[in-house]
Amino acid sequence: MSTPKNPEKHASYLPKEKKSKKPFHDTPNLDELEKGPWPSFVTGLKRLAMESDMMVDLLGQLEHSYNTRLGYWKGGTLSVFGYGGGIIPRFSEVGDMFPESKEFHTLRVQPAPANHYSTDMLRQLSNSWNKYGSGLIAFHGQTGNIMFIGAKSDQVQHFFDEINEYGWDLGGAGPCVRTAMACVGSGRCEMSNLDEQRIHRELVNNFMDDMHRPALPYKFKFKVSGCANDCMNSIQRSDFSVIGTWRDDMKVDQEEWKKYVAEKGRQHVHDNIISRCPTSALTLNDDDTLEVNNKDCVRCMHCLNVVPKALSPGDDKGATILIGGKRTLKIGDLFGTVVIPFKKLDTDEDHEELVELAEEIIDFWAENGLEHERCGEMIDRIGLANFLEGIGVDVDPNMVAHPRTSNYVRMDKWDEEAAKWEERKKAG
DSSP: OOOOSSOOOGGGGSOSSOOOSSOOOOOHHHHHTTSSSSOOHHHHHHHHHTTOHHHHHHHHHHHHHHHHTOOOEEOOOOOOTTOSOSEEOOEETTTTTSGGGSBOEEEEEOOOGGGOOOHHHHHHHHHHHHHHSOSEEEEOOTTSOEEEEEEOHHHHHHHHHHHHHTTOOBOOOSSSBOOOEEOSGGGTOTTOOSOHHHHHHHHHHHTHHHHHSOOSSSOBOEEEESSTTOTTOHHHHOSEEEEEEEOSOOEEOHHHHHHHHHHHOHHHHHHHTGGGOTTOOEEEOTTSOEEEOTTTOOOOOHHHHHOTTTEEOOSSEEEEEEEOOBOSSSSOOBOOEEEEEEEOOOSHHHHHHHHHHHHHHHHHHHHHOOTTOOHHHHHHHHOHHHHHHHHTOOOOGGGOOSOOSOSOOOOTTHHHHHHHHHHHHHHO
């Protein structure tokens, strides 16, 4: 690891005057984590401890955990009026030793779509949290929420009331619809094929009751990425993944492409772009122009990422909808399964249909899912065909995850199914 130029000493991060009343605990194990060349989270906690007795005892409990190699946080039940979730209760089992941090609850607060904040918003939130909490904030948690970490039970309602007054709301926690995430997309990225922020907001607004009042088999996550770069990791981390794509030809600016070839050289272009196309859909012609076999292109985004001035998505844009992505639970990690290969999202009606599809899926899963079973695990248990029938979606060849491994294939009724598929293709 290289060391930073002109590194600041860790002590310079600490306030000059200690306002907290409790003396610091001895923390030799935590101090070791500050000795590297890079800033440490321990320094951040110590900075907060200069002004908060709660953080003084938190550091003491953390040091105690390092010594005993045991965790001492337990859950419980805690919420605000009218809500069933959004707060993660944390009670200390060693509260007698560290009384100021015996309650250290976390509040999940929904961020703006694509995490667009103004400095005024951030100052408002920080001021409220310094008033009612520990001052420790995480931007952002794995679900996408702003994590306000460290509040006592009698301060939780006050903090929520204050931030709710100026427009913020709690996110999801427990067996419910969780806070959605969207990439910055059309706000700043030339690869965007969607209005990611609109999709994010429409889905969240529609399922707000399911987010605040947990009543599902387990958690359900929405994530929206504007292209197949999938900056939200939605295919891996969400039950309902919306990924932008296009179905006409990739746009090629041959003049910009030639400039790139002239600058980098043909060998470089061949080694780093042409030969890395997973379906060999790219050809570098003798005159340094690019030929694209769009029929074979799988929209992996590699060539567009390398030469964004020359290559860009087509004009016929829409979204692929995938269902069931998740981390390990009852079964291993799952990527999302394609349920809608391509959906236009140009009109209000298109967006309404997307929300209606999400409603159908959540209703079917809520009725048929087992306790503590994610939507993808239910699909694995009952089969994709039964799931598609249950949500009213026709089978499509693009839904095949991998070819058959059995050499026995039934051929009856294939002609009828092929005719139906061709009719759907013509209908768009």
